[in-house]
Amino acid sequence: MMSKVAVVTGGTRGIGHAVSAKLKADGFRVAALYVGNDEAARQCREELEILALKCDVAESLDCRNVIREVESLLGPIDVLVNNAGITHDAALHKMDDNAWDQVIRVDLNGLYNMTRPVIGGMRDRGYGRIINIASINGQKGQFGQTNYAAAKAGVIGFTKALALETARKGVTVNAVSPGYVDTEMVAHVPADVLEQIKAQIPVGRLGRAEEIARCVAFLASEEQGFITGSTLTVNGGQYLV
Numbered sequence: 001m002m003s004k005v006a007v008v009t010g011g012t013r014g015i016g017h018a019v020s021a022k023l024k025a026d027g028f029r030v031a032a033l034y035v036g037n038d039e040a041a042r043q044c045r046e047e048l049e050i051l052a053l054k055c056d057v058a059e060s061l062d063c064r065n066v067i068r069e070v071e072s073l074l075g076p077i078d079v080l081v082n083n084a085g086i087t088h089d090a091a092l093h094k095m096d097d098n099a100w101d102q103v104i105r106v107d108l109n110g111l112y113n114m115t116r117p118v119i120g121g122m123r124d125r126g127y128g129r130i131i132n133i134a135s136i137n138g139q140k141g142q143f144g145q146t147n148y149a150a151a152k153a154g155v156i157g158f159t160k161a162l163a164l165e166t167a168r169k170g171v172t173v174n175a176v177s178p179g180y181v182d183t184e185m186v187a188h189v190p191a192d193v194l195e196q197i198k199a200q201i202p203v204g205r206l207g208r209a210e211e212i213a214r215c216v217a218f219l220a221s222e223e224q225g226f227i228t229g230s231t232l233t234v235n236g237g238q239y240l241v
């Protein structure tokens with residue numbers, strides 16, 4: 001049987017890179033999508049021997065085109081990992097329209113833009129795995145992140161609603177909700193704030209991208225068809241839901 005095809009948005013660095021690597025190791029044919037860094041994409045292509053294609057998830061036309069391209073190169077998409085995400089922090093009373101719009105466009109609209117063009121095919125074929133990366137801060141809130149928390153809470157709501165729509169069609173839809181993970185996103189957090197954050201993590205350290213990737217791979221596997229609409233929290237015990 002042909003190996004299954006997986007698409008990972010923001011799949012060439014951070015958590016996305018770890019997901020691409022894990023799915024490849026698990027035998028998937030993987031297309032990692034990236035927005036800006038051609039050099040990182042080239043390295044990823046060579047290192048992991050996967051496809052790396054440019055796609056801004058905030059642009060619906062980009063998404064439709066890249067999905068068509070993946071389908072023509074690798075075949076129908078079995079697994080979609082919506083991982084791309086950004087932060088643009090500011091307390092709401094200081095937030096500008098751009099910070100709000102950018103985060104909603106990438107973290108929430110990106111989910112629609114990518115999922116809309118694949119969902120029909122998954123339903124028709126009677127099989128699919130969709131895994132959306134949420135965040136602890138969408139579950140518990142965080143100072144300076146009304147935009148990000150709104151988008152990530154939205155990711156969880158989207159996951160539940162779509163899970164209901166597709167349950168009879170062999171398509172599971174789940175969220176993985178990381179706590180603080182050691183990637184470039186967290187590198188932007190000031191050192192003193194990061195120390196305070198670490199002090200709040202019962203496990204006593206940041207998460208590793210590979211630990212998130214294992215959860216994604218678990219939910220992406222064919223053997224696992226009875227978990228749907230769930231949010232798997234992977235946060236070192238920082239927030240228990």
Ligand code: NAD
Pocket residue numbers: 009010011012013014015016033034035036055056057058083084085086106133134135136177178179180181182183184185186
């Ligand atoms: P990262 O900044 O290293 O990676 C983000 C990825 O998203 C990059 O590959 C980037 O190119 C991609 N991306 C950004 N804008 C995009 C766009 N418009 N179109 C396509 N791709 C785009 O961060 P990360 O920590 O690896 O984050 C991955 C996901 O995990 C994000 O959704 C993030 O919100 C979530 N998350 C991260 C943490 C953490 O502590 N690092 C915690 C909770 C949730």
